[in-house]
Amino acid sequence: MAVLNSPAQLAAKTNTGASTTGEPAATRWDIIELLFFAYRDFVGDPDHVLEEFGFGRAHHRVMHFVYRYPGLNVADLLEVLRITKQSLGRVLKQLLDEGYIVQKAGDADRRQRLLFATAKGEALVAKLAGLQTDRIVRALRGLDASGAEAVRKFLLGMIDHDDPDKVLEAILRADGKMVKA
Amino acid sequence: MAVLNSPAQLAAKTNTGASTTGEPAATRWDIIELLFFAYRDFVGDPDHVLEEFGFGRAHHRVMHFVYRYPGLNVADLLEVLRITKQSLGRVLKQLLDEGYIVQKAGDADRRQRLLFATAKGEALVAKLAGLQTDRIVRALRGLDASGAEAVRKFLLGMIDHDDPDKVLEAILRADGKMVKA
DNA sequence: AATTTAGGACAGCCATATTGACATATCTTT
DNA sequence: AAAGATATGTCAATATGGCTGTCCTAAATT
Numbered sequence: 001m002a003v004l005n006s007p008a009q010l011a012a013k014t015n016t017g018a019s020t021t022g023e024p025a026a027t028r029w030d031i032i033e034l035l036f037f038a039y040r041d042f043v044g045d046p047d048h049v050l051e052e053f054g055f056g057r058a059h060h061r062v063m064h065f066v067y068r069y070p071g072l073n074v075a076d077l078l079e080v081l082r083i084t085k086q087s088l089g090r091v092l093k094q095l096l097d098e099g100y101i102v103q104k105a106g107d108a109d110r111r112q113r114l115l116f117a118t119a120k121g122e123a124l125v126a127k128l129a130g131l132q133t134d135r136i137v138r139a140l141r142g143l144d145a146s147g148a149e150a151v152r153k154f155l156l157g158m159i160d161h162d163d164p165d166k167v168l169e170a171i172l173r174a175d176g177k178m179v180k181a
Numbered sequence: 182m183a184v185l186n187s188p189a190q191l192a193a194k195t196n197t198g199a200s201t202t203g204e205p206a207a208t209r210w211d212i213i214e215l216l217f218f219a220y221r222d223f224v225g226d227p228d229h230v231l232e233e234f235g236f237g238r239a240h241h242r243v244m245h246f247v248y249r250y251p252g253l254n255v256a257d258l259l260e261v262l263r264i265t266k267q268s269l270g271r272v273l274k275q276l277l278d279e280g281y282i283v284q285k286a287g288d289a290d291r292r293q294r295l296l297f298a299t300a301k302g303e304a305l306v307a308k309l310a311g312l313q314t315d316r317i318v319r320a321l322r323g324l325d326a327s328g329a330e331a332v333r334k335f336l337l338g339m340i341d342h343d344d345p346d347k348v349l350e351a352i353l354r355a356d357g358k359m360v361k362a
Numbered sequence: 363a364a365t366t367t368a369g370g371a372c373a374g375c376c377a378t379a380t381t382g383a384c385a386t387a388t389c390t391t392t
Numbered sequence: 393a394a395a396g397a398t399a400t401g402t403c404a405a406t407a408t409g410g411c412t413g414t415c416c417t418a419a420a421t422t
Contacts, residue, residue, distance in 0.1 A: 010250045010257070010351040027310045028317045029249060030333070030352075036242075037349055038339035039220045040263065058409060061217075068210060069191045074369060076191070082221065087410050089370070111368045111419050129208045136209045139338030143331050150328030151335045152211070157320030158219035168218055170191040171211075237377065255400060268379050270401070292388045292399045 045131040053124065058091045060128060066101055067117035067125040069167055073106065074113055079165035100124060226312040234305065239272045241309060247282055248298035248306040250348055254287065255294055260346035281305060 015026050046060050053059075065080055066072055078088055092115075095101040100121035106112030117125060140148050156175060164172060196207050227241050234240075246261055247253055259269055273296075276282045281302035287293030298306060321329050337356060345353060 009354075010253065010347050012249050012351060012355065013251065025314060025318050027307070028314045029310065030356075031317045031336070032245075032310060032313050033249070033352055034333065034336035034340070035220065035223060037352070038336045039216065041341045042216060042339055044341075056408065064213075068193050068214075070194065072191065075367095083409085084411065085369075086371085086412080090409080093370095106368090109368080109420070111417095113369065126208070129210065129213060132213050133206060133209045135339060136212045137206050139335050142338065143334060146328070147331030147334070150324050150331040152215065153324060153328070154320050154332045155212070155215035155219045157323070158223055158316060159215070160222045160225075166191050170193060171214055171218070173190075174193065175211075239378065256398095264378085265380065266400075267381085267402085271378080274401095287399090290389070290399080292386095294400065 042132060042135060045135065046128040049128060049131065055094075058087075059095060062088070062091055062095060063100060063117065063121055063125050064128070065167060066115045067122055069170065070116050071104075071114045072167070073115070076166040077115065080167045095121070223313060223316060226316065227309040230309060230312065236275075237272075239268075240276060243269070243272055243276060244281060244298065244302055244306050245309070246348060247296045248303055250351065251297050252285075252295045253348070254296070257347040258296065261348045276302070 012029065015029060043057065047057065050056060050060055061081055062077065065077060069076075074085070074088070074092075078085060081088065092101070096103065099118055102116050102118055103113040104116060106114050140151070143151070152175075156172075159168070161172065193210065196210060224238065228238065231237060231241055242262055243258065246258060250257075255266070255269070255273075259266060262269065273282070277284065280299055283297050283299055284294040285297060287295050321332070324332065333356075337353075340349070342353065
């Protein structure tokens with residue numbers, strides 16, 4: 001090459017909006033990009049494993065929430081994933097056919113198909129969550145208890161709290177209890 | 182309905198691996214899910230705006246990094262986005278055709294097509310980054326300086342540091358300087 | 363009995379990703 | 393100068409995971 005790598009050293013644009021006065025807050029390019037890279041690598045680990053199973057990210061999301069919230073119905077799952085019934089249909093059918101998930105008619109409302117992870121499904125979720133937990137634990141290392149609490153508060157603050165779906169509601173409820181505990 | 186919402190209150194599986202002994206770390210379901218929801222909403226804001234432009238998330242990612250790292254070449258962009266040349270091709274062509282990005286032959290290596298955002302491109306990136314910054318600032322409110330620093334450290338720790346692409350390298354370099362400053 | 367709801371299924375479309383092959387211009391190496 | 397490697401672009405074919413719209417059944421609500 002003409003140059004080892006050109007541009008040899010990339011430089012980011014400097015932040016123009018910054019100031020200590022009452023102007024609009026400076027763009028947080030740092031956090032925006034850290035979030036991008038963090039999430040990219042966070043979902044990258046599971047992606048590799050899923051490939052071996054012939055599954056994609058969509059299957060992971062479904063398996064995860066079904067395992068975590070046993071008895072979740074289809075409507076609630078759709079709201080969490082923010083996709084349509086038709087999109088979920090294909091993925092869910094695969095997971096049912098291959099024995100990762102089972103359905104059970106609702107007790108109170110027998111139209112509902114409540115979803116449960118099988119042992120096979122649990123094993124897959126555990127494997128993927130293990131990888132992600134490893135990464136999280138690594139990232140939390142070096143932070144004290146108050147630092148870890150700040151991380152939780154930050155992530156919680158990034159989430160829209162108005163009109164939460166059922167799953168998010170459960171999380172927010174649990175989090176409220178945690179703070180008091 | 183038989184019941185207002187069934188299950189009326191979802192409950193998450195309780196964490197089985199938890200303990201204070203030297204066992205493998207308990208799965209961090211909390212952080213895993215907070216990250217999912219936080220990222221879902223974080224990219225949700227831009228998505229709505231992009232729709233009006235007839236663009237998708239792919240266009241956002243390209244525009245963002247081209248604006249932020251002016252003179253980025255195609256190869257480096259591919260590494261950041263972790264997609265193939267062919268996938269980038271269509272998106273990039275659209276952005277070029279519609280005047281959001283311009284190309285310039287590299288100075289040292291004239292095979293390279295260095296990418297730059299136009300004023301039109303800058304405006305779009307600024308708009309989207311503004312939305313995301315609002316969310317970030319909101320989430321950081323309530324955290325003190327050490328809390329905000331913990332968040333940065335956590336996100337940084339979530340990222341794979343081995344074999345970084347050019348853009349990530351620039352970020353890591355900048356971050357190192359920040360810590361000293 | 364009529365209507366609504368939960369869920370499933372079909373058809374077709376679109377965006378974004380993939381691989382593989384190949385072309386061109388330019389840089390590096392011999 | 394010739395050969396090889398590299399940066400980028402492009403063509404063709406394919407897969408995944410979204411979408412809309414329509415229609416259907418079973419079971420709930422009114």
